Amino acid sequence: MISDYYDVATSDALFKYCFQNLKVGANPPKQKYLILYIDLVAARADDTTTFKMHHTSRLIYRALFDFVAKYEKILEYSIKDLPKEHLEALHSVVARAKEKGLKIYMIIDELDSGFLTVDE
Numbered sequence: 001m002i003s004d005y006y007d008v009a010t011s012d013a014l015f016k017y018c019f020q021n022l023k024v025g026a027n028p029p030k031q032k033y034l035i036l037y038i039d040l041v042a043a044r045a046d047d048t049t050t051f052k053m054h055h056t057s058r059l060i061y062r063a064l065f066d067f068v069a070k071y072e073k074i075l076e077y078s079i080k081d082l083p084k085e086h087l088e089a090l091h092s093v094v095a096r097a098k099e100k101g102l103k104i105y106m107i108i109d110e111l112d113s114g115f116l117t118v119d120e
Helices: 002-006 012-019 049-075 086-099
Strands: 034-039 104-109
Touching: 002 012, 002 034, 002 104, 034 049, 049 086, 086 104
Parallel strands: 034 104
Antiparallel strands: none
16 A cells, blocks of 8 residues: 555556545645555465575566556566576666655565474
8 A cells, every 4th residue: 555655657646536535635745756555474484495596586576567567667678678687687677766756665464474494
């Protein structure tokens, strides 16, 4: 829900639907952002460290892929331009947003993912 509040892609109709009965609905944000949501919940605690890191890399890349697909017109950046490695892709997307004078709000969901569990 917070992502909809700050998202440049949230239509006025959706904003009104989500927030009209809340105090924040009367006070739209002064700044809107491109929202990069990374869901790490799928990284399970019982996975080995090596598999968990590989899986996490794929989850990050998928989030970047979805991000570029959503904001392709705003960023003037195509999925075809996205590097295949997740950290290079992240750097490339952030650099493009910076070039365009846009800000990214990154939300990382790792609740109950076990991502921070230490292997014994």
